[in-house]
Amino acid sequence: MTELTPGNRLTLLKNGAEYFPALEAAIDQARREIFLESYIFESDTTGRRIAEALKRSARRGVTTHLLLDGFGSKSLPPSLVGELRAAGVQVLFFRPDVAFRLRRHRLRRLHRKIAVIDTRIAFVGGINIIDDMDTPGQVPPRYDYAVAVEGPLLAEIHHSTRHLWGLISWFQLKKRRSRSQRTVLPMVPRGGVEAAFVRRDNIRHRRDIEEAYLEAISAARKEVIIANAYFLPGRRFRQALIQAAARGVRVVLLLQGRVEYFLLHYASRALYGVLLDAGIEIYCYDRSFLHAKVAVVDGRWATVGSSNIDPFSLMLAREANIVARDAAFAGALRDSLWQAIGAGAHRIAPERWKQQPLYSRFLAWASYGAVRFVMGMAGYARRYEEA
16 A cells, blocks of 8 residues: 655646746755756757756755666767766766667666755656657647655655665766765655655566556546556556446546557557447547646545556656645646646547547557567566556
């Protein structure tokens, strides 16, 4: 069971328009220490803006750490990395060798998006350091969420980011460059929200995020709303949703309507038929790119984070979500999701889905088979499908 810590204040942030000003302001107010982790860090207007804030913090003596994924941030110019390091920002890359091979360690990426500033405030969510408007050939902005966290939960978030930084520093023989300081964290309540920091790694927390979802879905009595960019759940997750619908729970999925990654997009559609037959509502968001990974259950339980419901997030990547049990926070997220459904999504009608042409069915199942093949080559296909 997911253990929740009381006394927190959570602030829901929608899209980069709300997230990046809050992040930049927190960085500029830092006095001791910053940890920032991101899968993608682009050298666009937003990336440069955050990079300048990090450089300002380092120049005034703040110990500033930037941990990026070697694949997701592979296009970050060395010149910008050099500028950051010259200013005093400590920069490391998680698995910098990005050569493509179907080996499980090559597929294990740092996909979580976390910032911790002075153990005063943290940000956790799905938003990379990339401009919302940077969507070539598509309609911007991306649709995504992050959450600002204040209160006792910061202790666990800080410990996780500090531990991972130290681990990567040690593996890359840069231990001497890591000047991270031990900080005593006062467990001071900042609000009334019960929340948990739920992460996924490849050692002690392999299924924590999935189990948090399953626990909430199994306890649902009225409504489950899940918004997910890449939705390809294993058997146990699918059965939990189907069983919830069978006992009268309204189950709503808000999924990607635009094609970003061809394989995952069409593979997820192979599962639509069985979900629709169970009475589950599926809405495709096509107003812009959907990048969110959030859920609300019964208007009281909510999660915001980086983890998709697909094999790459739930079996391979390092991910991080915030789980909260609070009517006000969950209600705000629920209202935002229903607004997005009403303004930018279309519902898939079960009758029309059954009448789709043969080539569409073939494309979906061929893509699903390809994803299973990739997972099989990495040694995870059976474990994921049986999970």
